[in-house]
Amino acid sequence: MNFGALIIGDEILSGRRADKHLSKVIELLGARGLKLGWARYAGDDRPRLIETLRQTFATGDIVFSFGGIGATPDDHTRQSAAAALGLELALHPEAETEIRTRFGAEITPERLQMGVYPVGSEIIPNPYNRIPGFSIREHYFVPGFPVMAWPMVEWVLDTRYPHLHHAEDYVEQAITVWDAYEGQLIGLMRTLTEAFPDTTLFSLPTIAGEGQRRSLELGMKGTAGRVAEAMVQLKAGVTGHGFQWEDKT
Secondary structure (H helix, E strand, C coil): CCCEEECCCCHHHHHCCCHHHHHHHHHHCCCCCCEEEEEEECCCCCCHHHHHHHHHHHHEEEEEEEECCCCCCCCCCHHHHHHCCCCCECCCCHHHHHHHHHHHCCCCCHHHHHEEEEEECCECCCCCCCCCCCEEECCCEEEECCCHHHHHHHHHHHCCCCCCCCCCCEEEEEEECCCCCHHHHHHHHHHHHHHHEEEEEEEEECCCCCCCCCCCEEEEECCHHHHHHHHHHHHHHHHHHCCCEEECC
């Protein structure tokens, strides 16, 4: 199954906050032998967010959505998810219990709004402050705060999808080639691409700053056996072109 990430918030698009979720969700997936298929950013514009969610729901992918599930007027994610699915919003009984437990005598209608989700949703436990996120149709909506969001994503991966962990035979391996330009190795890249059509070659050049050594990251992606075969030929080819290389860790 494909995994997607939807990162929501005007503060990300304006630059007032820097996104930290994309790199973290890649890390969390990778630790379980999974990979991210796509990512999108969206602002707090309700009509546009509704359309974005209609598109992501239509994919059938497993999607982690970060941000916009609070109770302030600039939070539109809960309402947009309901509209995208044509569902009503309602206070979730388990979320109400969690929120009431969290605030006790300080509970307010505004705080209970954080437990209002599209009908049919399930809660995602929040170990930081007990205010849950919610899930519906393989979409998992968590807060924008990393200290809350990341443990909630891990809970989803380990509770809902343990059967997917390391289920796919997929690896990435790479070497660092020193003092090389991509143009000097394009012939080798074409040869490898033709010889291993069931794998994917990637090339990531760097721009060396003053006093730095130029380098090029070359690698292959695919099943472990085929990648291992391709890497043998890649290393031999780089050596044959007169360049030094070292394994990328």
